[in-house]
Amino acid sequence: MKLTIFHTNDIHSHLHEYARISAYLAEARPKLTHPSLYLDIGDHVDLSAPVTEATMGLRNVELLNKAQCDLATIGNNEGMTISHEALNNLYNDAQFDITCANVFDEQGQLPNHISSSYIKEIDGVRILFVAATAQFTPFYRALNWLVTDPLQAIKDEVNAQQGQYDILIVMSHVGIFFDEKLCQEIPEIDLILGSHTHHYFENGEMNNGVLMAAAGKYGHFVGEVTLEIENKTVVNKTAKIHPVETLPDVETHFAEESKRLLSEPVIDRPVNLPRHTDSISQASYMLAKSVFEFTQADGTIINAGLVVRDMIADQVTEYNIHQMLPHPINLVRVKLSGKVLKDVIIKSQKQEYINEHAQGLGFRGDIFGGYILYNIGLIESESRYFIGDEEIQDDETYILGTVDMYTFGRYFPMLKEQSIEYLMPEFLRDIFKNALLT
Template sequence: MRVTLYHTNDIHSHLDAFMSISAYMAEHRPQLDHPSLYVDIGDHIDLSLPVTEGTMGKRNVQLLNEAQCDIVTIGNNEGMTMAHDALNTLYDDARFTVTCANVFDVKGQLPNHFVQAHIREIEGVRFLFVGVTAAFTPFYRALDWVVTDPLAAIQDEVKRYAGAYDILIVLSHVGIFFDEQLCEVLPEADVILGAHTHHHFLEGKMVNGVLMAAAGKYGHFLGEVTLDIENKQIVNKQAILHPLETLPKVSTYFDEEGRQLLDQPVVSQAMTLQRETNFITQASYELAKSIHEFIGADCTIINAGLMVTGYQDKVLTEYDIHQMLPHPINTVRAKVSGRTLKEILLTAREQTYMYERAQGLGFRGDVFGGYILYDAGYIASSNRYFIKGEEIEDDKIYVLGTVDMYTFGRYFPMLKGQKMEYLMPEFLRDIFKAHLQRS
């Protein structure tokens, strides 16, 4: 018997590309002379696309239904960028199975419509699918979810279903390094379909007898794994990728759809919001102020590149605010010593990333831009630092307001390990919109 597994991952709401993938499967799956499944390994949803934001991910679910998806797991974008109730209702209309073994509510219950593992029988062969997602603990806790260790979660499910399955398929939205480790500690896995780190393997990668397959990001590839099975065991397994440029071209109208969904005005009078990345504008200053007030901070730091577009004399709509701040980025209330705060301000003074193109960590802009300080300053000649006009004391604890992308170590390494609170689910656009409406 032969079984084909089509797989996608990290589409991130690049729905134009996804429609080409869907069209290819609609044409080719019926032509197969053997069974097939289509699985998605998470981060299909990204609220940086207006139509995804306007439907809170349900348009993505509809498209997965139309693509005759069979099984999915969730990524951090499904798990961490949506409010608790939004994730609980996301899959209400799904016609596919959602498996994730390591996300629970505070009472130990799975999100609605989730299963920890799923057995799919095909011509008498029992396939066990186990999905896991990356354990970003503080973010999940801020949304009243508990995320557990993905390795332990997989091992628990394998033990639970011992003797009840023939072939083990892991859907891993944890990253390539985790997957490589999993190959070593769980050699009984037949295939690991990977995601999260946006890696891809043109012909798969075999590690310790386990086939790793992954399809990159943004719909750049459709993955296809072929399994040849005899006596309920795999005797041959192969992986290939179909590049997007080889797939059917499809006309889509997602931008127009999103614009209509988010067409409601958010202010009553026309506004001008200038966007610049290498100096502070009134608009970027107001963005910093809105975050500062939302957090209740002693001082706040953001980067100008967070503001992706500007407007001239326009009555702003939900769509406009979304286009200005499309990031799935949350704010952070960090408690730091004056000594650490001085290090942060010194690093900001250097403006290392002002002209650099940035990506990842939730950032959906292009140029990083210069740092903007609110209620903080310094005298460079004497190396003195101030908050609200008062000199910073080394041993005093201050509340720093900032964005979550600074807490992962790249921009401000000294923030790692500091006491901090992630404020969720509000995004920057939610905070700025409320500020504009109050002004």
């Protein structure tokens, strides 16, 4: 018997590209003379897309239904960028199965509609699907979820299903380096469908007898794996990807739908907030002030590029605010010594990324922009640093209010080792909107 598995991952609400993939699957699957499945490996949802924001991911689930998805797992965007309640309701109308073995509530229950593994029988062959997602513990805890070690969760689930399956497929939203380790730890895996690190393989990659397949990001590719099975055992396995440019083009109207869904007026008066990334503007000053007030910090640092678009309108709608601040970025309170705070200030003055094209870590803009400090001052020529009008003392403790992407190690490595409180589920745009209203 042959089985073809189509797979997508890290769509991140690039819905026009996904519509092309859906159209391709609708053409390709009926042409096959053997069984097929379509699996999504997580991060289909991304609230940087207005239509996803407006529906808290429900529109994405509708599109997965339309594409006749058979099975999906969750990525960090489904798990961490929507509220606890929203994740519990995300799959209420799903016409496909969902599995993930390592996310639980405080009572030890999986999110609604999600199973710890899934067994599907095709022509007498039992296929076990086990999935896990990346272990971003502080974020999940802030949303009242517990996320366990993905490797141990997969091992436990495989052991629990011993004797119940013939073929083992892992849906991994943990990343390529984890997948490579998985090949060594559990070589009886037949196939790993990977994601999270946005990698792809043109023809798959064999590692310790395990076939790894992945389809990049943003709907750039759809993956296709073919398993040849004899006597309930995989005897041959191949993988390839189809670039989106080769798929049917389709007409979509997500932009118009987004404007309609987010048309509610927030401010019924003209607002003029131009965007500047290389200098402080009224928009970035107001954003820094709103971060300062929300975090109840001693001082705040942000980057000007967080303001992605001007807000110049006679009436401000939810759509305008989303376009200005599309990031799935949360705020943090970082407890640190005066000495470390001085190091942060010194590093910020180098403005290393002011003209850098940046992406990732939740940032959904283009130019990173210059750093903006609020309630933090310095006399550089005298190496004196201030919170308000008080000089910073090395051995005193301070609270820095900032954005979560600064705590991951790239921009301010010294923050990664500090005491960090993640403030969720509010995003930057939620906080800025409240500031506009006051």
